Amino acid sequence: xxxxxxxxxxxxxxRPARRLLAPSSRAGALTVFIVRRLLWMLPVVFFVILITxxxxxxxxxxxxxxxxxxxxxxxxxxxLNVRYxxxxxxxxxxxxxxxxxxxxxxxxxxxxxxxxxxxLLLGSWVYTFTLGxxxxxxxxxxxxxxxxxxxxxxxxxxxxxxxxxxxxxxxxPNFVVGxxxxxxxxxxxxxxxxxxxxxxxxxxxxxxxxxxxxxxxxTLPTAFIARLTRASTLDILRQDYIRTAWAKGLPERLVVxxxxxxxSLIPVVTALGPTFAFLVTGSVIVExxxxxPGIGRSFVTAVLSRDYTMILATTVLFSVxxxxxxxxxxxxxxxxxxxxxxS
Amino acid sequence: MAVxxxxxxxxxxxxxxxxxxxxxxxxxxxxFRRNRIAVLGAVVVAILIIDAILAPLLVHFGIVQDPIxxxxxxxxxxxxxxxxxxxDQLGRDMLSRLMHGAQISLTIGIxxxxxxxxxxxxxxxxxxxxGGRTDNLLMRFxxxxxxxxxLIFVLVLVSVFGASLLSIFVAIGIxxxxxxxxxxxxxxxxxKEKEFVESAxxxxxxxxxxxxxxxxxxxxxxxxxxxTFGIPQAIFLEAVLSYLGVGIPPxxxxxxxxxxxxxxxxxxxxxxVAFPAIAVAITMxxxxxxxxxxxxxxxxxxxx
Numbered sequence: 001x002x003x004x005x006x007x008x009x010x011x012x013x014x015r016p017a018r019r020l021l022a023p024s025s026r027a028g029a030l031t032v033f034i035v036r037r038l039l040w041m042l043p044v045v046f047f048v049i050l051i052t053x054x055x056x057x058x059x060x061x062x063x064x065x066x067x068x069x070x071x072x073x074x075x076x077x078x079x080l081n082v083r084y085x086x087x088x089x090x091x092x093x094x095x096x097x098x099x100x101x102x103x104x105x106x107x108x109x110x111x112x113x114x115x116x117x118x119x120l121l122l123g124s125w126v127y128t129f130t131l132g133x134x135x136x137x138x139x140x141x142x143x144x145x146x147x148x149x150x151x152x153x154x155x156x157x158x159x160x161x162x163x164x165x166x167x168x169x170x171x172x173p174n175f176v177v178g179x180x181x182x183x184x185x186x187x188x189x190x191x192x193x194x195x196x197x198x199x200x201x202x203x204x205x206x207x208x209x210x211x212x213x214x215x216x217x218x219t220l221p222t223a224f225i226a227r228l229t230r231a232s233t234l235d236i237l238r239q240d241y242i243r244t245a246w247a248k249g250l251p252e253r254l255v256v257x258x259x260x261x262x263x264s265l266i267p268v269v270t271a272l273g274p275t276f277a278f279l280v281t282g283s284v285i286v287e288x289x290x291x292x293p294g295i296g297r298s299f300v301t302a303v304l305s306r307d308y309t310m311i312l313a314t315t316v317l318f319s320v321x322x323x324x325x326x327x328x329x330x331x332x333x334x335x336x337x338x339x340x341x342x343s
Numbered sequence: 344m345a346v347x348x349x350x351x352x353x354x355x356x357x358x359x360x361x362x363x364x365x366x367x368x369x370x371x372x373x374x375f376r377r378n379r380i381a382v383l384g385a386v387v388v389a390i391l392i393i394d395a396i397l398a399p400l401l402v403h404f405g406i407v408q409d410p411i412x413x414x415x416x417x418x419x420x421x422x423x424x425x426x427x428x429x430x431d432q433l434g435r436d437m438l439s440r441l442m443h444g445a446q447i448s449l450t451i452g453i454x455x456x457x458x459x460x461x462x463x464x465x466x467x468x469x470x471x472x473x474g475g476r477t478d479n480l481l482m483r484f485x486x487x488x489x490x491x492x493x494l495i496f497v498l499v500l501v502s503v504f505g506a507s508l509l510s511i512f513v514a515i516g517i518x519x520x521x522x523x524x525x526x527x528x529x530x531x532x533x534x535k536e537k538e539f540v541e542s543a544x545x546x547x548x549x550x551x552x553x554x555x556x557x558x559x560x561x562x563x564x565x566x567x568x569x570x571t572f573g574i575p576q577a578i579f580l581e582a583v584l585s586y587l588g589v590g591i592p593p594x595x596x597x598x599x600x601x602x603x604x605x606x607x608x609x610x611x612x613x614x615x616v617a618f619p620a621i622a623v624a625i626t627m628x629x630x631x632x633x634x635x636x637x638x639x640x641x642x643x644x645x646x647x
Binding site for chain 1: 487496498499526533536564575579602606623631
């Protein structure tokens with residue numbers, strides 16, 4: 001009745017029911033969109049667990065394999081299988097695992113006896129997450145900045161230097177970048193200052209320990225983002241409305257920020273979602289080079305030693321991170337380009 | 344919507360078009376040829392491919408050294424007449440290994456990008472253009488794909504199909520299309536709302552034509568960058584797989600493996616890392632030039 005009084009819409013029929021799912025206000029639409037996408041994470045996580053579970057058991061080897069010639073005897077393996085429930089049919093193991101996950105119980109690790117996977121995972125994720133977030137804070141301003149400057153000064157020395165860096169960053173692998181940094185800041189800086197100062201080359205601390213790993217981690221994504229920003233900015237620079245903006249005498253800052261950047265960011269923002277996910281899920285190489293006990297390294301160890309519970313839990317964490325990062329990107333689209341509609 | 348358009352105006356419209364009727368791709372090819380840097384890139388890629396094919400033949404005729412012949416008394420030698428780029432840690436000729444390494448590294452670099460382009464491009468285009476439920480389902484599918492561990496996937500694939508070149512590049516390609524799919528979708532989402540797509544729809548272009556003529560050329564910029572950046576990454580990933588024991592076994596040379604081996608001695612013999620890294624950089628730059636040339640050729644605003 002109230003509807004009729006305010007909006008003059010006839011009462012009854014299918015329309016008010018539809019409005020529950022598709023509110024007319026922008027903020028409301030956004031909320032519904034976000035809630036819906038968060039609900040969608042449940043099936044996504046389910047399938048991630050399912051596929052990982054199948055792949056994991058398809059891969060040859062078992063958690064009880066030992067390197068070298070000293071294999072465990074069949075009896076011991078049998079007992080271990082019973083103890084960890086690996087003797088049950090696969091589907092029962094799967095259902096049991098799901099049941100436990102719903103109760104936030106990710107089980108015990110196979111390689112570290114008596115430790116829960118959750119504690120191991122959270123313990124190592126702290127390091128990885130800190131590094132990843134810091135690297136992201138380097139990548140976004142430096143990558144976008146370099147890209148925009150290179151595009152605005154296309155075919156000048158500035159452009160060549162920026163793109164030269166970008167090519168270097170892409171065609172030199174991470175471990176070589178790490179090693180070069182160690183040689184420069186660990187060795188040369190040490191000899192230059194007469195042994196007074198150098199950056200620590202291994203370990204983790206919330207101080208100058210972070211500089212080299214963060215730089216190593218940030219090199220490739222920065223190079224990529226710079227290249228991407230440059231290309232899409234060049235695209236926008238050729239548009240008629242940019243010529244108009246210059247012609248009507250807008251100050252450079254305004255043209256660059258409001259007209260160019262806002263329009264050239266769509267591919268950059270798309271790429272930043274997966275980049276963020278990649279950063280906070282850890283890089284084996286960076287963590288190995290700088291001896292950081294992060295999640296990237298523990299995951300590879302888990303895969304190689306078939307630590308089933310650890311593999312599954314890490315994958316669940318990854319899937320949640322990826323889903324959230326992509327959700328943020330999809331929401332950002334709407335703010336960057338009002339023409340993009342939420343579906 | 345279904346009102347048939349009379350024949351006469353259509354013919355008239357043909358007269359308004361450019362005097363010389365040429366197809367989009369003929370025009371693109373014509374303009375691509377005029378772009379010197381792009382042609383340079385294409386020539387370099389052609390030289391690299393010919394070099395990869397001819398390398399065994401050159402060894403056969405004694406022009407280049409054997410890439411797997413060891414000479415440990417002469418390891419880490421600097422450039423000399425016998426070894427133009429010096430030797431590696433086992434005294435093997437660097438130049439020859441670089442030339443042979445091109446076989447595996449170029450194949451992996453290029454074919455993997457092909458797989459990524461086909462899968463990622465198609466899913467991204469469909470998802471972005473169709474929107475709604477299709478978009479949602481396809482994107483959740485890519486979320487799943489992105490999250491599950493590719494290392495396990497590669498291990499399974501390689502253990503089932505054996506560590507051949509084919510299974511390795513299929514494995515690398517299949518786990519890496521996700522980023523491209525999302526990128527293409529993002530581009531399409533914003534392009535499909537633009538005026539020229541609207542007018543194409545108003546004129547009555549078919550969906551296929553809108554996608555191929557309007558969306559693909561306009562979404563190409565970021566796609567090219569993703570693919571060219573993917574080339575070195577695929578080359579390095581192959582080396583990581585070799586390191587884990589599921590890649591191509593030694594002593595077959597590849598650029599990635601050469602960098603990985605050489606980096607142990609980066610301080611004393613920097614050439615071990617520098618030469619293969621330069622080869623990777625040249626490959627990537629050439630493809631970047633080709634890609635940029637292609638994009639410029641496709642952009643009607645660049646017409647002079």
